[in-house]
Amino acid sequence: MTVLADNPANATEKNLVLRCQKGDTVSFKELYRRYQQRVRATLYQLCGSEMLDDLVQDVFLRVWKGLPKLKEPSYFSTWLYRIAWNVATDKRRKFAQNLSLNDDGTILNIMPSRPEDTPDLMRLHYQDLIQQGLQNLSLEHRVVLVLHDLEDVPQKEVASILQLPVGTVKSRLFYARNQMREFLRKQGAL
Structure with missing residues (x-):
């Protein structure tokens, strides 16, 4: 029984977050496994496919760095989506600053492949x-x-x-x- 309780795959989200806050990288890998596809899908819908892997990596890097400051582990998913939103906003802001325009003022290459x-x-x-x-x-x-x-x-x-x-x-x-x-x-x- 103790082995199952220590297995991150069987842990609740809140327990995983608490373990991560103590530096447990195995628990962080489990959180990543549980949320990576959802974060990826959200970022794809917000930003398209360009640099998608980098954006997902940026989200989870920010999550790892920010976990010690998370006061309410039970709000992890809300907090995670907020980070994904911030990463998407940052990317869109940088994208908008670097847009190239056609002669008629329309935007080039805005649609994702x-x-x-x-x-x-x-x-x-x-x-x-x-x-x-x-x-x-x-x-x-x-x-x-x-x-x-x-x-x-x-x-x-x-x-x-x-x-x-x-x-x-x-x-x-x-x-x-x-x-x-x-x-x-x-x-x-x-």
Whole structure:
């Protein structure tokens, strides 16, 4: 029994965080294993595929460095998504500073590339349309839609992550869904 309790794979998230705060790298690897795909998916939706591995690595590096300061281990996932949001915001800010423009003032190379390894052409097309629709939203609206609708984060937690009132999250979610629906309708996907 004691062996199972010490096994990080069987530990609760809160216990893993407490162990990490004491420097336990095995527990951190378990947290990484549990959250890496979700963080990766969130960053992909917010920033596209360019430098995705670096962004994920940056999030978890910040998590490792910040864990000793985390006062409420039970809010780890909220705190983790907040870090992912900050990394995405930093990347977008740097991206905006380095944009190149066409002669008519339109932005070059803003759309992320499509995943080439997906065999289902319709699914690939739909994912590309969703990514294009997300790119048409402001970052403030996009992050609410990605976290709530694509990552299944509850509205209250989204509000906590973004440090916004729940009413603002609801309003942005309503607007983002309408914009996305309108974009997909114009593309003939609805």
